[in-house]
Amino acid sequence: MAVNILMVCLGNICRSPLAEGILQSKLPKEKFIVDSAGTGDWHAGQQPDKRSIATAKNRGLDITHQRARQIKVSDFEKFDYIYVMDTSNYNNVAKLAPNNITKAKISLMMDALYPEQGTEVPDPYFGGNDGFEKVYDMLDEACTIVANNLLKKH
Numbered sequence: 001m002a003v004n005i006l007m008v009c010l011g012n013i014c015r016s017p018l019a020e021g022i023l024q025s026k027l028p029k030e031k032f033i034v035d036s037a038g039t040g041d042w043h044a045g046q047q048p049d050k051r052s053i054a055t056a057k058n059r060g061l062d063i064t065h066q067r068a069r070q071i072k073v074s075d076f077e078k079f080d081y082i083y084v085m086d087t088s089n090y091n092n093v094a095k096l097a098p099n100n101i102t103k104a105k106i107s108l109m110m111d112a113l114y115p116e117q118g119t120e121v122p123d124p125y126f127g128g129n130d131g132f133e134k135v136y137d138m139l140d141e142a143c144t145i146v147a148n149n150l151l152k153k154h
Helices: 015-026 050-058 087-096 129-153
Strands: 005-008 030-036 083-085 106-108
Touching: 005 087, 015 030, 015 129, 030 083, 030 106, 050 129, 083 087, 087 106
Parallel strands: 005 030, 005 083, 083 106
Antiparallel strands: none
16 A cells, blocks of 8 residues: 655645655655645646746656645545645644644654754745755755655655
8 A cells, every 4th residue: 555645835836746746756656656735726737837847857857747736635534644835834734634633644844854943945936946946955855854764664
């Protein structure tokens, strides 16, 4: 049985698609399924932001197959781990959690690097390309730790 991991940001077009692609590249596909979602539905059905696609492509990842979607309550049953990009995402996702057991599945992405410091992955949407590069580097570092921890557990 595969381990299911969900990456969540605000619109599911910038940070979480990058996190999905990065983590997916670090884990064996036959044992781990990685997906992403947003807390909002503004971009549902759309590809990731062209800057996320370009940043991923520059690093050897293709995320063009991804499509944005909004997180839903049923995701708490499907996914074993839910990683959110910032405190606002955490609060919005936690409000959806059916109970404390499912709420315990939620973690801040950067807690992998900086446990319990509340470090956030900044939203690069309103900035330039350099913000996407910075976000990629942050996510790559965090995803390496997450992947290593998951491989040890599973």
